[in-house]
Amino acid sequence: MADSALPVELEPRGNAGRRDLLSLVDGTGFELDLTEQDSGAADDIRFAVPAITDDDIDAVTKVLRSGWITTGAECLALEDELAEYLGVEHVIAMSSCTAALETAAAALAMKPGARVGVPVWTFVSTALAFASHGAIPVLIDIDPTTLNLSPQAVKDAVEEGLDALVVVHFGGVPVDPEIYAICADAGVPVVEDAAHALGASDDRGLIAGRGTIGACFSFYATKNLTCAEGGALVTEDPEIAAFARSFRSHGMSRDAWTRYAPGGNALYNLVMPGIKGNLPDLLATLARSQLRRFPEMQQRRRMLVDHYRERLEDLDGVSCVPTEQHLGSADHLMVVKLPRYVDRQCVIHRMATKGIGTSVHFQRLSEFAWFQDNAHVGPGGTPAADSLARQVLSLPLHSLLRRRDVDRVVDELGHALG
Numbered sequence: 044m045a046d047s048a049l050p051v052e053l054e055p056r057g058n059a060g061r062r063d064l065l066s067l068v069d070g071t072g073f074e075l076d077l078t079e080q081d082s083g084a085a086d087d088i089r090f091a092v093p094a095i096t097d098d099d100i101d102a103v104t105k106v107l108r109s110g111w112i113t114t115g116a117e118c119l120a121l122e123d124e125l126a127e128y129l130g131v132e133h134v135i136a137m138s139s140c141t142a143a144l145e146t147a148a149a150a151l152a153m154k155p156g157a158r159v160g161v162p163v164w165t166f167v168s169t170a171l172a173f174a175s176h177g178a179i180p181v182l183i184d185i186d187p188t189t190l191n192l193s194p195q196a197v198k199d200a201v202e203e204g205l206d207a208l209v210v211v212h213f214g215g216v217p218v219d220p221e222i223y224a225i226c227a228d229a230g231v232p233v234v235e236d237a238a239h240a241l242g243a244s245d246d247r248g249l250i251a252g253r254g255t256i257g258a259c260f261s262f263y264a265t266k267n268l269t270c271a272e273g274g275a276l277v278t279e280d281p282e283i284a285a286f287a288r289s290f291r292s293h294g295m296s297r298d299a300w301t302r303y304a305p306g307g308n309a310l311y312n313l314v315m316p317g318i319k320g321n322l323p324d325l326l327a328t329l330a331r332s333q334l335r336r337f338p339e340m341q342q343r344r345r346m347l348v349d350h351y352r353e354r355l356e357d358l359d360g361v362s363c364v365p366t367e368q369h370l371g372s373a374d375h376l377m378v379v380k381l382p383r384y385v386d387r388q389c390v391i392h393r394m395a396t397k398g399i400g401t402s403v404h405f406q407r408l409s410e411f412a413w414f415q416d417n418a419h420v421g422p423g424g425t426p427a428a429d430s431l432a433r434q435v436l437s438l439p440l441h442s443l444l445r446r447r448d449v450d451r452v453v454d455e456l457g458h459a460l461g
């Protein structure tokens with residue numbers, strides 16, 4: 044496509060220096076007791092930094108010393124704790140959100156050539172997880188105020204013919220519930236790509252795969268809760284849960300934990316061709332440790348987003364995405380829409396020279412060569428996404444930021460815009 048975005052540089056600067064992050068207190072009433080960690084040059088504001096505490100490190104060290112580092116008791120405990128937090132029956136921990144999406148795609152048992160609707164505005168794996176099972180991605184337009192799927196565009200695509208739909212809760216903002224109703228009426232199964240949405244809620248409660256095939260979460264390094272790499276498939280359906288447990292272990296009837304446990308049976312059967320998608324205990328324990336303080340980390344993100352929104356009002360021509368704050372958002376991203384006349388690449392570069400990391404969420408799937416050759420586009424095309432393609436920018440947002448960091452980011456953005 045003629046107007047594809049230039050490759051973006053996501054990392055701002057070098058990595059020199061250490062910053063003492065012990066007991067960050069910034070007058071907001073929040074105190075984060077953090078382990079001293081490498082967070083870039085003293086005055087760098089990175090786009091995303093994982094908040095790792097001494098408790099996290101102790102938890103990982105304990106597993107390292109335990110004699111069992113891959114999937115086992117820690118993973119089972121994480122599944123139970125996540126199920127309790129989300130209020131659902133079935134949580135299957137996975138090696139990534141991508142693995143969870145691939146599992147959901149396999150559970151749908153679609154015929155080759157099945158048409159699977161995906162937002163044009165998402166990360167590649169939302170669509171690739173289904174394409175790798177023989178589906179044709181159908182790229183659907185977004186609502187320009189949220190960057191989430193447009194209900195009208197979904198309706199049009201469903202009328203044209205979809206075998207399944209994947210929704211993405213972009214930036215942690217739940218999709219418009221009307222989309223579930225449209226799909227339910229047409230008998231189109233829905234999978235939730237909830238990579239950004241741990242802790243997000245809509246009128247069904249916390250996003251947890253309610254009324255859909257399931258929700259797929261990510262615990263990747265930049266996510267609100269991280270264990271470096273990891274994910275989970277969450278579902279209300281016991282058959283999908285049983286399928287997922289086997290599918291993530293190559294399709295074996297019994298996983299290593301039950302085979303090697305004292306008195307376990309070393310033999311197994313292979314019931315289908317699955318994937319290697321299990322989450323090791325070494326990472327599960329980090330996710331458990333983070334889950335214990337997840338509500339506080341989320342509270343802090345909300346405080347920072349509120350402050351960003353207040354400060355960004357000072358910048359002419361800049362608006363926040365979503366335009367209206369969604370109170371059920373997981374506040375995963377702080378996205379702004381830049382004035383149309385601005386060269387985003389220049390802004391990214393200027394911010395980087397000031398030590399401020401930014402990112403772009405997302406490039407449209409239609410910009411990538413593979414999708415151009417292998418995807419369909421929903422009826423009516425993707426005009427909203429196309430018109431925003433070069434205007435959005437993600438500002439730093441993570442639970443180690445302070446209000447004064449937000450002030451600096453907004454001030455520097457103002458200078459970069461001239």
Ligand SMILES: Cc1ncc(COP(=O)(O)O)c(C=O)c1O
Pocket residue numbers: 138139140141142165166168169211236238239260261262263273274
């Ligand atoms: C919307 C979306 N879906 C899926 C993924 C894939 O997550 P993971 O890296 O855990 O596979 C990402 C990754 O950032 C994402 O942003």
